[in-house]
Amino acid sequence: MTDREPGGRMSLFDHLAELRRRLLISAVAVLVSAAAAFSFSDEILVWLTTPLHIELVFLSPTEAFWVSLKISLVVGLLIALPLVLYQVWRFVAPGMYRTEQRYAAGFVIGSCAFFAAGLAFCAFVALPFALKFLIAFGVDRGMKPMISAQMYVDFALKFYLAFGVIFEVPLAVTLAGRMGLVTPAFLARNRRYALLANAVIAAVLTPTSDLFNMAIMLVPLTVLYEIGIIGVRLFGRRKSAPEAAAAGV
Numbered sequence: 001m002t003d004r005e006p007g008g009r010m011s012l013f014d015h016l017a018e019l020r021r022r023l024l025i026s027a028v029a030v031l032v033s034a035a036a037a038f039s040f041s042d043e044i045l046v047w048l049t050t051p052l053h054i055e056l057v058f059l060s061p062t063e064a065f066w067v068s069l070k071i072s073l074v075v076g077l078l079i080a081l082p083l084v085l086y087q088v089w090r091f092v093a094p095g096m097y098r099t100e101q102r103y104a105a106g107f108v109i110g111s112c113a114f115f116a117a118g119l120a121f122c123a124f125v126a127l128p129f130a131l132k133f134l135i136a137f138g139v140d141r142g143m144k145p146m147i148s149a150q151m152y153v154d155f156a157l158k159f160y161l162a163f164g165v166i167f168e169v170p171l172a173v174t175l176a177g178r179m180g181l182v183t184p185a186f187l188a189r190n191r192r193y194a195l196l197a198n199a200v201i202a203a204v205l206t207p208t209s210d211l212f213n214m215a216i217m218l219v220p221l222t223v224l225y226e227i228g229i230i231g232v233r234l235f236g237r238r239k240s241a242p243e244a245a246a247a248g249v
Contacts, residue, residue: 022087029083034076041068044075045149048156051128054135056149067149074157078119082112103178110171118167122160126216130159133212155207162205166221173228177236184233187225194225 037044045067049056058064077084085108093104135145176182187194202217 018091022091026080026084026087029080030073030076032076033079034072037075037079038068038072041071041075044071045153048153051131052135052147052152054145054147056147056152058150059148063148063150067153070153070157074161081115082108085111107171107175111168114167114171115164118164119160121167121220122163126163126220127156127159130213130216134210158207162207162217163220166201166205166217167224169221169224170228170231173225174231174235177232180236182232182236184229184236187229187232191225195222198222198225 048071058067089104089108138145173182173187177184177187198218198221199214202214202221206213206217
């Protein structure tokens, strides 16, 4: 079989080989970043527990090691995320027009920026606020907090990742508008349904099932949806003259 099909298009096996190459580069980047992060896992754990103000305990001989390993893998993934997204872009870019490639590059940069903003919001607002409420709730009822390292790290990492994901909402909404799937008028008209969808998303992504933490996630989700509407107004697909005339009929 030839390397390329007539017309310069890549064959199926060429696409699979290219996909394997991009996945291999991404996996190596994550593993190398995780190995580097393992050396600083103790410092990262101390930083994660800063808003907790409680000394952690471990309940099994292997718990401390697995906690350090889990922290390293997640941090390694976050460090390598720009390179992983770049590999995704390199894989899909050959099938795009030049203008589409420019938008794809902006999408990669925007994804990283919004994800970082979500992590920052979680670190300085959401996580400290949630921990203060939850710990005080138990203490006020006469219970003494004794939290294991694994349980807390699982809780904190899920919180961070959840806020990183929901901060992608404006970018996702803007992309849908750029593709012509939604319009600013459609998004504004269906705010009530968006609010319901945001409540479901908050219930699914929140590590705990209490209404307080759902509200912590629901409020920024609602604000991010409104930012998405603004993004569609600014960067959404413009109607051509025939389409605009048809819409006005």
